[in-house]
Amino acid sequence: MNTVPLRLLIHGASGRMGQALLRLAAARSDLQVVAAVTGRAPAQRVVDGVPHFASAELGGAPPFDVAIDFSLPEGFDPVLALCVERGAGLVSGTTGISQGQRQALIQAADSIALVWASNFSLGVAVLDELVERAAAALAGWDCDIVESHHVHKQDAPSGTALTLGAAAQQGGAQPRYASLRAGDIVGEHLVQFTGLGERLELTHRATNRDIFARGALFAAVQLNGRAPGSYRVRDLLAAPAPPDVG
Template sequence: MNRQPAADRVHASQKAGRAKVCLIGAAGRMGRRCVRLLEGHPQLRLSAVWLRQGQAPLPLLEAVQSANFADLAEHSDVFIDFTAPPACQHTLPPCAAAGRPYVLASTGLSPADEAAIAQAKGQLALLQAANLSPAVAVLRDLVARAARALPDYDVEICEIHHRHKRDAPSGTARLLAAAVQGTGERAHLVLGRNGAEPRRDGRQIGVAALRGGEVVGEHTAYFFGEAERLEVSHRSSNPDLFAIGALRAACFVLRQAPGHYDMQDMLAQA
């Protein structure tokens, strides 16, 4: 991630009270949790909801609901994006033009989404996280530390999620694989295994995805040595964890200069 120092700035509406939040993906599993948690939040309030073209307004919400970003930017200080499938190739450019801070929590990003991120990150404060759990941020650091300390061990990553999750492997599994890739020669991702294959190459990072039931999320990185195995794991028990993390991230980006931030940046200022 490209990190820039924090700016000592406060949006005008924050001086008058709680900062105004626009939710992108408010009808989804995580979006609905954000709506609930914003009720009575001491620093934030729901002010607007982005609608996809043709999407009906959500009932019982006292918020501006529109597909027009000019309307939404006027009523918002910060955007939180939990869309699935991701919509940031459409939503980031107008936010960047308006200079509004943005929390991107969507996974399964397309090349067009990645291009929009690359273009926007110099124009607004953007926190991008495949997982908004603070413990997963620590997990990433632990996996990278283990990968550096155990360069000859075989690395496999397994993730488990509920049956509703659309992308596989999860963004968090890819995050952990990237942490391993950044430490040495293990750079070849193997997404699942099937059929006859050559002997396992030490440069591989195997990633397996399981789907079933209502599992919130589990991730384990395995380091296999000749006579031992290290497992580093994280298990989520309540999906509210990620919505709470998104609101915390929104408070963080509201006070940052334009740049590309991650959970490590946010935790460093905790």
């Protein structure tokens, strides 16, 4: 059995997700963060044993197996290019990327294994599949997606709601959206199918933001060693991890 830890590069390490990834990865013996990359020059070069790099120094990062990217659209191109150059996997949850960047992801999938997702909750990954199946089975039913988030969230509908809507469309439904912004709600998504005399509701509620970091770490472990291609989180749930080759 291969006991060598998976080497991770965390891109966007100073953000809320980056900090959660560093904290959760540090508690696991099967993971080793070999580089934490931040937008600005780090105040300390090594923090809790993890080397820190500025984004301008990305090319000098040590060897890694998978990069986990939760940054900004302007930082997305360099980390994608580095993964392609080194043949490393990429797990990205960076939102707001352009159509050109989406096209670059498609091209990169010819040479590396990667997953981009608007939401790394494992529960949402299952919900995505259930929504597609329900839409296909309930032809002609109304489909409504209601998403609720904290008052500071500005985009509406949320990226997750749009992803669920795409799953509904894949199944043949035409979703409608409603957005609520209230209090400190981490994230709730309700997908409702309504027919004559009956209604089906599929709901996911997030109560802790760590679920997204845990999901990204899960995706990194599952992605490592896979053939080049673009994967969904639900694909990684359905398929077993590749066998150890070390």
